[in-house]
Amino acid sequence: MQAHATAKFLRVTPRKARRIVDTIRGKRVERALVELSFSTLEASKAIHKLLRSAAANAENNHGMKAGELVIAGAIVDGGPMFKRIEARARGSAGLKRKRMSHVTITVSDGEDA
DSSP states (O other), X not given: OEEEEEEEEESSOHHHHXXXXXXXXXXXXXXXXXXXXHOOSTHHHHHHHHHHHHHHHHHHHHOOOGGGXXXXXXXXXXXXXXXXEEEOGGGOEEEEEEEEEEEEEEEEOSOOO
């Protein structure tokens, strides 16, 4: 059985969020939470909170045991962008893109049919 949690509109670029998600994909939830708690990257705080939420959904909504949970899937998609004007040389203007992410984490107890 699987349970998931989604965080949308995270103010973290998708590239930086993928860097963290790639390190925890396929690991046990307990191990991944420990790794995220020691990570110094800013996106790890939001992903740590999201992983705790996915584990709580699995326990409370589907009756899975917390010790058996494994991260079955983790997806980072790009969200909308804030676009800001940045002054450039010779009176021209450039565009700054402030990116957002949508992150989905799926946990499983390993008993999928």
